[in-house]
Amino acid sequence: MSKLYLVPTPIGNLEDITLRALRILKEADLILAEDTRVTSKLLNHYEIKKPVHAHHQHNEHKTVTFIAEKIASGQIIALVSDAGTPGISDPGFLLVRECLKLGLDVECLPGPTAFVPALVQSGLPCDSFVFVGFLPQKKGRQTKLKSLAEENRTMVFYESPHRLIKALEEFKEHFGLERKVSVSRELTKMFEETFRGTSDEAITHFSTKTVKGEIVIVVEGKTEE
Numbered sequence: 001m002s003k004l005y006l007v008p009t010p011i012g013n014l015e016d017i018t019l020r021a022l023r024i025l026k027e028a029d030l031i032l033a034e035d036t037r038v039t040s041k042l043l044n045h046y047e048i049k050k051p052v053h054a055h056h057q058h059n060e061h062k063t064v065t066f067i068a069e070k071i072a073s074g075q076i077i078a079l080v081s082d083a084g085t086p087g088i089s090d091p092g093f094l095l096v097r098e099c100l101k102l103g104l105d106v107e108c109l110p111g112p113t114a115f116v117p118a119l120v121q122s123g124l125p126c127d128s129f130v131f132v133g134f135l136p137q138k139k140g141r142q143t144k145l146k147s148l149a150e151e152n153r154t155m156v157f158y159e160s161p162h163r164l165i166k167a168l169e170e171f172k173e174h175f176g177l178e179r180k181v182s183v184s185r186e187l188t189k190m191f192e193e194t195f196r197g198t199s200d201e202a203i204t205h206f207s208t209k210t211v212k213g214e215i216v217i218v219v220e221g222k223t224e225e
């Protein structure tokens with residue numbers, strides 16, 4: 001059955017790939033990868049030998065039609081990103097939209113993504129939440145934060161380690177001193193840690209060292225007064 005599969009891959013620990021993800025990667029006619037070197041390491045680890053083509057933010061606009069045509073001609077295509085679920089702060093959306101427009105089958109396998117473990121282990125309400133992903137780095141950042149100040153649901157942010165303190169300072173400024181945050185760093189990896197407290201407490205905690213690795217910040221929504 002020709003189809004576009006979006007295949008989640010581990011966010012650190014290589015054991016976090018599902019049996020079905022491995023089977024689909026083995027069955028695919030072509031694997032599309034954000035960075036072919038990163039994906040080749042994963043495929044070598046699982047002894048999967050398949051053609052791998054680059055599909056990243058710099059070429060996806062040009063190649064979506066070509067790929068959709070391959071699926072239309074009967075091929076099984078698997079899209080992976082460097083880590084986690086394609087389409088979640090990673091390329092994927094454009095290709096999904098193009099395939100659906102052409103009436104092609106699209107299936108995203110369930111699997112690793114960084115925001116779910118960070119959210120669930122934050123201790124903040126996870127029955128209703130907003131995935132913000134990366135804030136704009138410059139233009140639009142303050143406007144976005146201002147618009148989130150009234151948000152009642154738990155908010156999930158992706159952030160780079162060198163902007164962590166800046167983001168926590170901004171949360172303090174826009175959301176107030178009482179808001180709880182949970183910062184998860186290096187999920188599933190050797191130096192995994194989750195710090196829970198206020199923005200101020202998190203600033204104190206992370207200011208004592210050089211922050212490295214990948215980070216998800218979960219922020220409590222505004223509570224009714």
Ligand code: SAM
Pocket residue numbers: 011012081083084085086087088089090112113114115157158159160184185186187188189214215216
């Ligand atoms: N597609 C990925 C997913 O499903 O989570 C996200 C890719 S995005 C380019 C990379 C960001 O995801 C990182 O900057 C970090 O915010 C978050 N992330 C990825 N792996 C992580 C990990 N092991 N621990 C904490 N955050 C992680």
